[in-house]
Amino acid sequence: MANALEPGQMRVLDKTGDSAIQWDKNSPDEVAAAREAFNSLTAKGYTAYEASKSGEKTSKKLTEFDPDIQRLVMVPKVKGGYPTAEPTYE
Template structure:
């Protein structure tokens, strides 16, 4: 299972997908991955930074959506003022 977490003022919004089911052609799993890709691209266009989180390993900054990731965390651009 993969999870996309998008940080916001409300906390974090989460979207999950099952990459293994998507590989077998499950339409719901495929749709969830497409939605996660869409949200990822939308947030990146707004300036968000994305990180791939793997337990026991250093957090890795990513530029493109990775459907095989266990967890992706998106942090919005910080605006000062």
């Protein structure tokens, strides 16, 4: 859960590395803007994960915006790379 003094942060993976959207959970305007961005991205196929601290297991996959979460990472949908081929079993 978010520290009351620290703003929440949404990291959206993109070609600039990532774009960060911040909000103060005590500011209704900022929370509304972050929620709108969240909904817009999930509608585009992004998946939201709560980014745990270094090495900890991911605890949450989010379907709704939660302003109490301190750090979210928005992950775009995966696309296959090479032409499809059956995996080789050894």
